[in-house]
Amino acid sequence: MTSNRLKHSGVAANEAPAARLFVIAAPSGAGKTTLVRKLVARNPDIRFSVSYTTRQKRRNEEDGRDYFFVNLTDFHDLQEKGELLESALVFDNYYGTSRQQVEKHLANDHHVLLEIDWQGAQQVRESMSECITIFILPPSRAELERRLRDRQTDSDAVIERRLRDALSDMSHWNEFDYCIVNDDLDRAVDELEAVLRGDCEHCRSARMRPLIEKILA
Template sequence: MTVSPRCAGKESVKKLRGQLFVIAAPSGAGKTSLVRALMQHRPDLRFSISYTTRPQRPNEVDKRDYFFVDERTFEQMAATGKFLEHARVFDHHYGTSKAQVEALLEQGENVLLEIDWQGAQQIRRAMPTCHSIFILPPSREALEQRLRGRQSDSDEVIARRLRDSIGDMSHWAEFDAVVINDDFGQATSDLAAIVAGETRRFSRQRPELRPLLDRLLS
């Protein structure tokens, strides 16, 4: 059977399925700022906006930073399978729209998710070909300084976030690559390199990570 030139042309322009990049970090590691900088550096990336039930912060915009919804709406979406992943973090729910991510990937877009380690586990089970990246702070002191710098949480909340961050960081070995956010510009460049395909250079198995992790997790 002969394929007409018109049909062959349509097949040749069909886009390949996009790649999914998952970025996670403990609270205060600078994940959100790094993701924003990466998006500026790589405007071809598409950011998947999460749903959340937590209160909107003064500097945040609905449908740009998050889809802010109430508990009832979130629970209905979870019950009807609308989320690719969802988790409860610090008394609030977060979730990633399955339809949003699938549509972008099918269009050939490379998609970036900014989620917590629990969500990353669910994503890896659902989409094992995703690229997962974990961001570490350079020290516990830097982590606390960043949390206090937000000036939006009480001392009690900050202390709780610091305790929970230790548990979050214990999951670092589940990720394909690890980036240390010591120098912001360098960390942004490292993320861009991973997106460009240099994952091996930032492997979780590189020996220089061990002394830092011993200090962070002890």
């Protein structure tokens, strides 16, 4: 059943809120993976949908935990069979979400988190319009670059490309229901948890516009 931490204040004590699908997107380097892991650690009843990807596994990643790593042929086979809720080409690699995995978790009354990009979010909205969408932003362009460089996994050329693509990604922030600026990790997790409870009105995208425009300026 859905975690007690995420019960909305307007729901009776003996009545858990209906399971929902939450779509979380962000530019590379905004810290969404860390946010999601901390959120799930606080609320173990939430289910995180593990995506398929055709990219190579990084040294700190584990198949089945971080992603399901598949080859291009197998990925296209999943697409052709209609087994992917969404899919997108990002940094020359394909990513996709298992439709069956999401539907199973929802049927078992668990909130489900998708950690995908804005392209995938558009596709999910089209097929599951009741989903709640959340966009994560860095506090500044300079901080975004620092985080990408601190990873020490990419060359300067790749980092420059990621920065360009990140700025393009951030232009889609107003397509999302909520926006969270990840300048303080614990506070950002608190706000993300509040969004899942349905009581984070100050995170509504329309209310975040002045701050986000300042970040993008």
